[in-house]
Amino acid sequence: MxxxxxxxxxRLQAPHKIAVDLFLWVAATPVAFLLxxxxxxxxxxxxxxxxxxxxxxxxxxxxLFAFRLNQRSWRKVTFRDVSVLTLAIGIVAGxxxxxxxxxxxxxxxxxxxxxxxxxxALLALFAVRAALRGLDERRRRVRPDRAQAVLVVGAxxxxxxxxxxxxxxxxxxxxxxxxxDDDPAKQRVRIGGVPVLGTRADLPRLxxxxxxxxxxVAIPTAEGSLIRETLQQVRDASEAAGRTIDTRxxxxxxxxxxxxxxxxxxxxxxxxxxxxxxxxxxxxxxxxQYVKGKRVLVTGxxxxxxxxxxxxxxxxEPGELLLLGRGETSMFEIDKELAxxxxxxxxxxxxxxxxxxxxxxxxxxRHAPQVVFHAAAHKHVPLMExxxxxxxxxxxxxxxxxxxxxxxxxVEAFVNxxxxxxxxxxxxxxxxxxLAECLVQDAALRAAPGRRYVSVRFGNVLGSRGxxxxxFQEQIRAGGPVTVTDARMTRYFMTIPEASQLVLxxxxxxxxxxxxxxxxxxxxxxxxxxxxxxxxxxxxxxxxVEIRETGIxxxxxxxxxxxxxxxxxxxxxxxxxxxxxxxxxxGEPLRAYV
Numbered sequence: 265m266x267x268x269x270x271x272x273x274x275r276l277q278a279p280h281k282i283a284v285d286l287f288l289w290v291a292a293t294p295v296a297f298l299l300x301x302x303x304x305x306x307x308x309x310x311x312x313x314x315x316x317x318x319x320x321x322x323x324x325x326x327x328l329f330a331f332r333l334n335q336r337s338w339r340k341v342t343f344r345d346v347s348v349l350t351l352a353i354g355i356v357a358g359x360x361x362x363x364x365x366x367x368x369x370x371x372x373x374x375x376x377x378x379x380x381x382x383x384x385a386l387l388a389l390f391a392v393r394a395a396l397r398g399l400d401e402r403r404r405r406v407r408p409d410r411a412q413a414v415l416v417v418g419a420x421x422x423x424x425x426x427x428x429x430x431x432x433x434x435x436x437x438x439x440x441x442x443x444x445d446d447d448p449a450k451q452r453v454r455i456g457g458v459p460v461l462g463t464r465a466d467l468p469r470l471x472x473x474x475x476x477x478x479x480x481v482a483i484p485t486a487e488g489s490l491i492r493e494t495l496q497q498v499r500d501a502s503e504a505a506g507r508t509i510d511t512r513x514x515x516x517x518x519x520x521x522x523x524x525x526x527x528x529x530x531x532x533x534x535x536x537x538x539x540x541x542x543x544x545x546x547x548x549x550x551x552x553q554y555v556k557g558k559r560v561l562v563t564g565x566x567x568x569x570x571x572x573x574x575x576x577x578x579x580x581e582p583g584e585l586l587l588l589g590r591g592e593t594s595m596f597e598i599d600k601e602l603a604x605x606x607x608x609x610x611x612x613x614x615x616x617x618x619x620x621x622x623x624x625x626x627x628x629x630r631h632a633p634q635v636v637f638h639a640a641a642h643k644h645v646p647l648m649e650x651x652x653x654x655x656x657x658x659x660x661x662x663x664x665x666x667x668x669x670x671x672x673x674x675v676e677a678f679v680n681x682x683x684x685x686x687x688x689x690x691x692x693x694x695x696x697x698x699l700a701e702c703l704v705q706d707a708a709l710r711a712a713p714g715r716r717y718v719s720v721r722f723g724n725v726l727g728s729r730g731x732x733x734x735x736f737q738e739q740i741r742a743g744g745p746v747t748v749t750d751a752r753m754t755r756y757f758m759t760i761p762e763a764s765q766l767v768l769x770x771x772x773x774x775x776x777x778x779x780x781x782x783x784x785x786x787x788x789x790x791x792x793x794x795x796x797x798x799x800x801x802x803x804x805x806x807x808x809v810e811i812r813e814t815g816i817x818x819x820x821x822x823x824x825x826x827x828x829x830x831x832x833x834x835x836x837x838x839x840x841x842x843x844x845x846x847x848x849x850x851g852e853p854l855r856a857y858v
Contacts, residue, residue: 288388296381357382411439412477419445423482471501481513550772561586561633564640566594572764578606585611618662639681648693659696667707680704680719708777745810754787
């Protein structure tokens with residue numbers, strides 16, 4: 265069987281495909297006459313049938329080339345291919361039917377013949393394609409000796425796609441054996457021959473009763489609670505069965521829609537999956553209106569947030585992307601990445617620090633940015649407590665330099681990246697970022713009509729440089745202990761893409777001088793985050809890895825806030841985005857001291 269599939273695949277190349285299609289399509293004509301007349305071929309129709317077949321041969325040959333049916337793969341035939349095939353056959357049948365009416369009395373053929381012929385042709389041409397694909401898939405289903413048995417959580421579009429992909433690609437070493445789904449309508453059905461054996465509540469039983477080695481969570485919109493629950497079920501089943509069961513998740517919805525999903529894109533569970541709220545989805549369509557074709561400057565472009573802003577911006581076709589930062593290694597890396605992922609986007613890498621006004625003035629004069637994203641800042645609270653002058657020079661003076669130059673060059677939109685630590689600040693870093701917000705609000709008062717100077721305030725960013733997550737991961741790899749300052753401490757968390765999209769979204773909103781705040785749901789206890797991360801590593805907190813309290817450091821708060829004293833949330837301008845409204849420090853008093 266394998267040799268037959270190989271020979272057929274090699275022989276049915278473009279010229280041979282045309283011959284086979286044309287033969288089957290033409291052969292459908294006499295068969296249609298036989299069916300029409302109950303197995304007989306009346307003599308009075310022989311001459312008309314020959315003329316009809318000759319005319320049909322011309323139509324069919326032209327259709328084969330016009331629709332390029334010979335260039336479409338047979339062994340990987342898809343629904344789109346069948347749709348094109350159906351359209352081609354339908355058009356030919358329509359032309360033949362028109363000919364039957366227009367060429368009378370010279371062409372006397374029953375009007376039902378083109379219709380019967382069309383159905384027969386569709387069945388025959390589809391059958392040869394389906395047969396070749398079936399033979400090819402049967403050949404490919406010779407599985408590796410060490411294929412892993414996989415249970416898929418989710419029998420929707422993503423789960424169905426992954427099951428079929430695993431069946432088509434046995435070389436990946438993954439063999440789907442079952443699915444589970446909470447939808448009652450999906451129970452007792454089979455997808456690609458793989459049964460849906462229950463709901464998520466049945467997962468522990470199925471993991472005990474079947475030799476599953478890997479669980480795939482195929483629900484792209486899954487919230488952190490679902491993934492945490494699945495992780496716990498798999499972990500309990502692993503302990504009960506005395507074997508290791510891996511857990512992975514499919515990519516997110518954006519990757520699904522972009523067509524990037526395949527079996528080899530399945531990834532391990534990430535800490536971002538354990539956000540104790542649904543991920544924020546922002547509308548980025550409006551961003552293109554103020555970014556496309558513009559010269560866009562990103563300060564701090566080598567940092568976690570600045571580099572992600574640059575990645576997001578590249579999608580919206582800026583006229584020129586100006587990347588400014590002082591760390592040559594990080595700037596080299598983001599420049600190299602963008603050269604690979606967006607080679608058509610013009611860009612310049614500018615090595616400079618926002619603390620040097622004269623150097624910034626030269627760059628503004630030379631490149632004249634139209635949109636500015638200001639992400640350059642010192643952000644580590646304990647370090648800035650030890651070196652307060654550095655926080656002031658970088659976060660306050662640096663922001664003043666960029667803001668003043670933006671005003672002088674009539675920048676259209678200025679977005680300042682701020683933090684929840686600027687709210688009722690208890691640290692030097694927080695106070696410096698609050699002053700930066702005031703500088704931007706003051707600039708908004710002096711900006712020309714139609715210009716926008718805004719700040720964006722959000723919480724801790726998961727996975728950013730120096731954040732708590734990489735620190736926890738490093739401590740877990742070292743065997744512990746994982747250190748938290750206080751078990752009561754809570755923080756607001758968001759992902760790097762969420763933070764960057766919020767910054768870009770803020771530039772598209774129209775309220776000049778606003779401080780935009782992201783509603784990030786309920787704050788997360790740091791100790792809970794540590795426990796989740798330890799479990800993600802396949803270990804048990806307090807048993808395999810100790811969690812130790814070290815005490816609050818200078819400048820830290822137990823609870824972060826999103827709104828300052830006297831501030832209120834204004835109108836909800838966008839889903840999950842509010843405007844902080846309250847008193848601010850602007851005008852001559854501010855400029856006299858800063």
